[in-house]
Amino acid sequence: MTTVRTTGRWRGIVAVGLFAVAVGVLADRPAVLLVGAVGAGYAAYPRLLGPPSVELELERRLDDGHPARGDPVTVTTRLTNTGDRTLTDVRVVDGVPPMLTVASASPRHAAVLRPGETTEYTYAVEAEHGRHQFDPATVVVRDVTGGHEVETTVATGTEIDCAESVPSLPVRQQTNGHAGRLVTDDGGSGIEFHAVREYRRGDPLGRIDSKRWARTGELTTIEFREERRTSVLLLVDAREPAYRSAREGTPNAVAHSLAAVERLLATLDDTNDFVGVAALGREFCWAAPGVGPDHHADLRRLLGTHPGLSATPPVPGEDGDVARQTEMLRKRLDTDTQVLVCSPLADDAIVRTVRTLEAASHTTTVLCPDVTADRTPGQRLARTERENRIHALREAGVPVIDWTPTESLGTVLLGERRRRWSA
Amino acid sequence: MVGVTGVDHRPTPVASALAILLAGVSTVLLAPGPDQRLAVFGTVAGVALVVFGDRDDLTGEYPPLVGQAVVAVGAIVVVASLSHALSAVNEFGAQAELVPGLVGIVCVGLGTRPLRQRIARRFVSAGLAALVVGVVLTGIFERAEPPALLAATAAAIVAWDLAEHAISLGEQLRADARTYTVELVHAGASGGYGAVLVVGALVLYENGGTGVPLGALALLLAAAVTLMAVLYR
Numbered sequence: 001m002t003t004v005r006t007t008g009r010w011r012g013i014v015a016v017g018l019f020a021v022a023v024g025v026l027a028d029r030p031a032v033l034l035v036g037a038v039g040a041g042y043a044a045y046p047r048l049l050g051p052p053s054v055e056l057e058l059e060r061r062l063d064d065g066h067p068a069r070g071d072p073v074t075v076t077t078r079l080t081n082t083g084d085r086t087l088t089d090v091r092v093v094d095g096v097p098p099m100l101t102v103a104s105a106s107p108r109h110a111a112v113l114r115p116g117e118t119t120e121y122t123y124a125v126e127a128e129h130g131r132h133q134f135d136p137a138t139v140v141v142r143d144v145t146g147g148h149e150v151e152t153t154v155a156t157g158t159e160i161d162c163a164e165s166v167p168s169l170p171v172r173q174q175t176n177g178h179a180g181r182l183v184t185d186d187g188g189s190g191i192e193f194h195a196v197r198e199y200r201r202g203d204p205l206g207r208i209d210s211k212r213w214a215r216t217g218e219l220t221t222i223e224f225r226e227e228r229r230t231s232v233l234l235l236v237d238a239r240e241p242a243y244r245s246a247r248e249g250t251p252n253a254v255a256h257s258l259a260a261v262e263r264l265l266a267t268l269d270d271t272n273d274f275v276g277v278a279a280l281g282r283e284f285c286w287a288a289p290g291v292g293p294d295h296h297a298d299l300r301r302l303l304g305t306h307p308g309l310s311a312t313p314p315v316p317g318e319d320g321d322v323a324r325q326t327e328m329l330r331k332r333l334d335t336d337t338q339v340l341v342c343s344p345l346a347d348d349a350i351v352r353t354v355r356t357l358e359a360a361s362h363t364t365t366v367l368c369p370d371v372t373a374d375r376t377p378g379q380r381l382a383r384t385e386r387e388n389r390i391h392a393l394r395e396a397g398v399p400v401i402d403w404t405p406t407e408s409l410g411t412v413l414l415g416e417r418r419r420r421w422s423a
Numbered sequence: 424m425v426g427v428t429g430v431d432h433r434p435t436p437v438a439s440a441l442a443i444l445l446a447g448v449s450t451v452l453l454a455p456g457p458d459q460r461l462a463v464f465g466t467v468a469g470v471a472l473v474v475f476g477d478r479d480d481l482t483g484e485y486p487p488l489v490g491q492a493v494v495a496v497g498a499i500v501v502v503a504s505l506s507h508a509l510s511a512v513n514e515f516g517a518q519a520e521l522v523p524g525l526v527g528i529v530c531v532g533l534g535t536r537p538l539r540q541r542i543a544r545r546f547v548s549a550g551l552a553a554l555v556v557g558v559v560l561t562g563i564f565e566r567a568e569p570p571a572l573l574a575a576t577a578a579a580i581v582a583w584d585l586a587e588h589a590i591s592l593g594e595q596l597r598a599d600a601r602t603y604t605v606e607l608v609h610a611g612a613s614g615g616y617g618a619v620l621v622v623g624a625l626v627l628y629e630n631g632g633t634g635v636p637l638g639a640l641a642l643l644l645a646a647a648v649t650l651m652a653v654l655y656r
Binding site: 111 | 563565569584591652
């Protein structure tokens with residue numbers, strides 16, 4: 001995406017020229033008239049050059065791609081002018097991942113670049129849990145007069161992976177019949193003892209309780225708890241109301257939700273649970289539940305690139321119709337897929353969505369990052385409204401995980417698991 | 424080092440300093456008397472103290488009180504220089520060429536400090552206007568030769584250009600980014616173009632302009648400037 005603008009910064013100099021010419025004529029002073037010539041010369045200055053042609057390449061290096069939480073990661077960004085013209089005013093703002101804060105130095109830089117020349121600068125970011133993709137760097141190139149400005153983005157794929165082990169996905173008792181890791185209340189083959197029942201024809205020989213048969217001559221079959229796999233859809237609320245943050249400069253709830261989804265995906269990498277991703281917002285985003293490393297890579301790509309999940313909030317009114325998107329989601333969901341909704345619960349529409357899904361017999365759980373504050377009456381009202389919505393959902397039988405993003409997601413989920421509603 | 428918590432969008436230092444310096448040069452070119460010079464040097468020094476005195480990104484870490492004291496000293500120096508300009512320079516013509524220039528220097532300084540982020544550009548533009556008024560008044564009273572007038576105009580315009588550049592760099596990249604190469608190249612280009620303009624105008628004035636009546640020349644120049652204005656639409 002490249003925009004070419006005229007900045008118009010020299011426009012006012014025309015007035016200097018006209019003023020000097022007018023005074024020179026009225027006062028009959030040739031020297032003052034001459035001053036007008038300098039003014040006119042500067043007014044024509046930006047016309048001498050056209051907008052610069054920008055061809056740039058970006059390279060980004062990290063001193064540690066897999067840091068621990070809180071570690072500073074040094075980022076070295078190199079920008080090369082691959083065109084054949086000298087760029088006299090190149091301004092770069094590197095695309096620091098929205099969840100990370102800059103710890104030292106500046107991700108912003110300016111340079112003069114001759115053809116083939118490279119400029120390099122370093123800064124440090126503080127690692128946070130999760131997988132963080134760098135956004136494309138924004139580059140503004142002005143010609144030497146400053147009259148024309150070209151704004152463009154230069155991308156290179158870089159990511160910081162700060163692993164956090166989330167113990168398990170917060171799933172409820174609903175399975176799709178395939179073997180997996182979710183321990184169910186259904187008897188069958190497995191590891192954990194479940195029940196003993198009367199022998200039926202066709203039961204496998206190995207499951208016959210041979211000791212009891214030897215003792216009493218009665219045929220019984222031992223049943224174990226069946227371990228099945230689940231199918232989960234991770235639904236991100238990326239509508240305009242969800243782009244809220246506790247303070248200016250802190251990540252918004254959508255960034256927190258995306259980070260949580262990334263972490264949950266990483267947990268699911270080792271299992272054979274079906275997982276899909278969907279988002280409500282500017283555009284309906286959908287990736288059907290699937291399994292396997294390729295599918296996971298596709299999901300990650302979708303999370304990083306889908307326009308509906310951009311780090312910049314949509315303008316009010318840009319959002320699609322939530323009810324329609326919910327309907328599309330409901331139609332596409334298999335009956336045995338359960339839904340984990342990541343939402344700050346910032347308005348009632350998302351509560352209706354959750355209730356619709358739950359009513360359509362999709363087991364639904366809500367992960368609610370807390371981005372409320374209590375400095376102003378409005379903020380306190382928003383906090384109370386959020387608490388009311390959480391309460392209403394819990395009343396309706398939907399478990400809500402209240403997550404304060406300063407806490408580790410893993411700790412919160414472990415705490416919730418101890419409360420026994422999750423597997 | 425600028426704290427990470429406070430976002431610093433102040434104009435970048437190198438171009439700001441050059442802008443204040445050039446505003447001073449523009450005024451000195453018009454007002455070469457010893458008392459006038461003293462007033463200009465005093466104003467430039469005082470404005471520099473006001474602009475850079477409490478910038479912790481340049482001066483290193485010392486208590487904020489020290490920075491405020493430096494700014495206060497700068498303000499006192501500016502006021503003293505202005506009162507010196509008004510009291511020691513008695514002739515009306517000498518004041519007319521000096522005072523607008525001093526006001527211009529102060530305005531450019533307040534724009535690059537900046538007094539208020541949102542009106543920084545207005546201050547700088549007001550500074551340019553004051554400097555140009557000084558040039559025109561000097562020209563009306565015929566107190567300087569054409570070379571000085573032209574050079575003073577070019578210096579004033581370049582001072583405005585650099586101050587605006589500093590503000591735009593500060594807005595887009597913040598003051599903690601390394602920007603001095605871009606600032607110096609921009610200053611060199613604008614200054615060099617100014618020198619070419621001044622020399623070109625002087626050559627035309629000395630050689631070609633003598634035979635042409637003033638009215639015809641004025642008409643020609645007015646036409647050229649109007650053309651420029653129309654082209655900008």
